[in-house]
Amino acid sequence: MFERIAELAIRRSRLVLVVAAVAVALMGVLGAGAFGKLLGGGYDDPASQSSRAGKAIDEKFGGETNLVLLVRASQGRIDAPAARRGGRALVADLKKEQNLENVISFWDTAGPGLRSGDGREAMVLAHVKGDGTKRDENARSVIDAYTGPYEDALTVRAGGGSAVTSEMGTQSGEDLVLAESIAVPLTLVLLLLVFGSMVAALLPLAIGIIAIAGTFAELFVLGSVTDVSVFAVNLTTALGLGLGIDYALLMVSRFREQLAAGASVNDAVRRTVSTAGRTVAFSAATVAAALAALLVFPQYFLRSFGYAGVGVVVIAAVSTLFVMPALFVVLGHRVNSGRLPWAKANRGRTGTRAPMWGRLAGTVMRRPALTALPVLAVLLLAAGPLLGITFGTPDERVLPEDAESRQVSSVLREKFNGNDDAALHVVIDKPVNKAPLESYALALSGLGGVVRVETSTGTYAAGRSTAAAPGNTALGRPDAQRINVVSALSPKSGQAQGLVQEVRAVAPPAGSHPLVGGADAVLVDSKDSVGSRLPIAVALVAVTTFLLLFLFTGSVVQPLRALLLNLISLGATLGVMTWIFQDGHLSSLLGFTAQPMDVSMTVLMFCIAFGLSMDYEVFVTSRIKELHDLGEDNESAVTNGLGHTGRIVTAAACLLAVSFFAFGTAELSFMQLFGLGSGLAILIDAVAVRGILVPAAMRLLGRSAWYAPGFLRKLHGRFGLSEGGPAPEPAAAPGLVTGSPYGKNSTHV
Structure with a gap:
């Protein structure tokens, strides 16, 4: 096979390069649309209990809270007349937003958990509609429209899952631009130092660009038919540039070695493809096999890296095996053109x-x-x-400290009696009578760390009903019930994860099978999901x-x-x-x-x-x-x-x-x-x-x-399929040591 690849490059080198150029142009056009197809999130297992709970809430209760607007009174308390008027106006405007549903506020319910301990701030909870990129766009639209000063009496900041995900997506794009602005110039400088030749240094960079363009096109296609994480772009650029350079570096080095040993250009191409080309093929197979193991995980965040990783490896290897030999044939000895001063000074005294x-x-x-x-x-x-x-999943703490959604999360933990945004959501997907529902809620409220349990029949704390806080009728339907378990535990802590297991262990109303969701439940289920499939991935x-x-x-x-x-x-x-x-x-x-x-x-x-x-x-x-x-x-x-x-x-x-x-x-x-x-x-x-x-x-x-x-x-x-046979090395050209384009003491590949 490798011999045929070499002969194709020798006989049809210009045709191969033309086809490659057209393919890269098409991949570039296709790949430009990839960013519009990629999604945030993807850390949870779609088949897990927490995911099924979230789906049930979306279908029957308008969705889980994923946006928290933290409203602060410009002066005095949040329930002062001016702040109350502003708050009600804000809530009225939010309820008119077509991208929001389940808008709940302190001014609607007077729930004590929606007001801070000092009385200066209150929460507005809402569910942002949409999936993936669309939800991020909807969240960003609402956040841009309502955050900042509002009617002079209030200041609004945004937090919650949608705000965090939106900021993470924006920050990821900025991080990628900064990383590539550092990596690409530095890589080119290092290639010049390694090769000492402008032409030879540009060849690996060309393969890296082909690998990245091809993988972006692949992500566009996959993103059109399945969920693909936006963070796959980061792996594509890092791995595409690096592996393209790795493989091309090996090929260029072997080709220059053959030329220095006195081989003709065509013979040098044949020997390079049969040895270094074969190594590239096996190397790509091992890397692709390792990255393909990511496909066994159900979280599309991980599977996306498998898609991108396998794609970029295969494209880098294929372009190296077909494009590089054709370039060698066209360039010939000019592969050493554009020698830099230090390379010229060492010429004739170096070796590979x-x-x-x-x-x-x-x-x-x-x-x-x-x-x-x-x-x-x-x-x-x-x-x-x-x-x-210990293990966790990404939350607002991965963002910089000055990120608004992170600051809001800190305020919710420090100033509010229980964090509604981090509550556990229990869904019973069938009719439940009042008495067994109350009994179940009372049992949940008695668990350690639980501040209150909210249901359609009432609010419960410390194993008894709270008469001052009536039930939320929006939590009940004839065919389903939703229960919010609000705790004072730090989100994603060991105690919070333990509470998930305790809630799931409480005996439910007879004949029902509650589903427990929420951020802490997602973490517990994600760890279980990854842990159960990790042995399979490692074995593969x-x-x-x-x-x-x-x-x-x-x-x-x-x-x-x-x-x-x-x-x-x-x-x-x-x-x-x-x-x-x-x-x-x-x-x-x-x-x-x-x-x-x-x-x-x-x-x-x-x-x-x-x-x-x-x-x-x-x-x-x-x-x-x-x-x-x-x-x-x-x-x-x-x-x-x-x-x-x-x-x-x-x-x-x-x-x-x-x-x-x-x-x-x-x-x-x-x-x-x-x-x-x-x-x-x-x-x-x-x-x-x-x-x-x-x-x-x-x-x-x-x-x-x-x-x-x-x-x-x-x-x-x-x-x-080991290295090519031991083809005899050609005799060294006069004045050169075998294996070197420069001579005995070369510091260049």
Whole structure:
């Protein structure tokens, strides 16, 4: 197959490039509409009890409260005559809004829970209509129209789920623009430093652009038929730019190596595609397999990253395999054009084999235990904070402290007797008589931490009816009942999650099956949903990775060694992220609020980091195996293999890490977690694992590193797809050292 790809590039290079240009233009046009198709939210399991409760409330009670307008009197108390007139006028205007329903206020009900303890502020609760992007647009329209001064007597601020989601979407777009404005120029500078040639540096960037444009087009198509998270865009840009550069870097390096060794342009293309091209294909398969595991989760937030991740990997690999060889044929030796001054100064004295990496590998191979044990100790120590890890879902605390919706949430917790916005919503989807409904509500009100329970028959607190607070008739229907359980517990705390379980354990009215929803219930159900499917995802990643590496190496030991080392590096990365983002270290420097680890983002980071680790595993192992197949002993193959690939892997890791580290500038804390964690995982893997642990493991394993049972050797002989055969290297051109476009002491790939 790879030979045919090379011949296509050689014979039809210009046609391939024209087709690619047209395809990119079409993908760009299609992808431009992706942003209008993508949604916020997506953290809950549609089949969970909390999701079904929310759906029942939408259908029968006009929807859960997802918008809170915090109204403050400009002077005096909120129930003063001027404030009362302004409040009633505000509520009247809100009830006329077609995008709102279930508008409830202090001035309508006089409920004490809707007024602050100091009497200066009150709440207006409402449900914003619509789904996904439409709901965000509707919320933003209402917020823009009503927040700020109102009739001189009031000041209005917006909070609640819709306000938080809307601000998160806006902030995500701003974070993305800032991250890319940092990553793209810095990446180009690093490419120039790596290659020392303007033309060679632009080739990987071109592949990254193709990968991003193609994935945006994919997201547009998928967003038209299913729910796709807006945050998939962030992964597309970071991974598309990074992987496109990784794969192109490997191809350009091998092509220039072949040219420097005296090969003709066509022969150099053939050898590059059969070796580096094959490595790219296997690398892409391992990364795609890791990211495809995200598709087993029901939350569309996670599935969206699977869509984007698999798409960007496949498009980057396909464009690298077809477009890069065609560009090589057209450019030929001009691939080295536009040499920069330092590259010209070193011309004729350099080599692609990196002596430093070869010497490091040699040192490790001579003393594997002495060099590997300190590295293992540091990585295991870094993984220590995982012993105390806790999980949560995104809320207003991921926003900057000056975000309006976050400030409103803080006021609701601190100044109101119970947080109506964070209440648990119990739905009984059938008729219920008054007596059993009251008995059920009384039992709920007696639970620890519950401030009051609101039903259509009355309000209950501490196990008894509150005569001063009549029932809310809007909570009752002939065929259904809704019960609001308001607590004083901090939202998403351990106690609040425990209350969800206690509410679900209370005996309901005979013959009924209550559904418990609300933000805390969503968190409980999300953790259960992710936890139940995580073993399946991990098993899929492990099995597919094992099979792919076996087909690539012909060994059963190499895949096991790769899996073990990757788990160690991933444990260290997740431990450091827990230490930073959960325990709060560096919070003042990075400007975030410490909170439990985002369960979805942690799973996402695991899959991405695992896949990218395997990316570099294939890069390194491919060259080691190539040399081993040429007859070199294990120690020599590892030393020379790392000597040839060490600089490439380091350069690729730095370039890819830049794309992720740029998100460390984000204002959303879970995007900081995603960017810094992924970037750190890449660097740990490229330096500590590939540079030290891999050669140490190979030395300790010895010849058994390439072991496979006889029947599996036969299977690999028939179906294995390892590097291309050992085609003879052409003789070096006069004055050049084999493997170098510049000579013996080159610092360029």
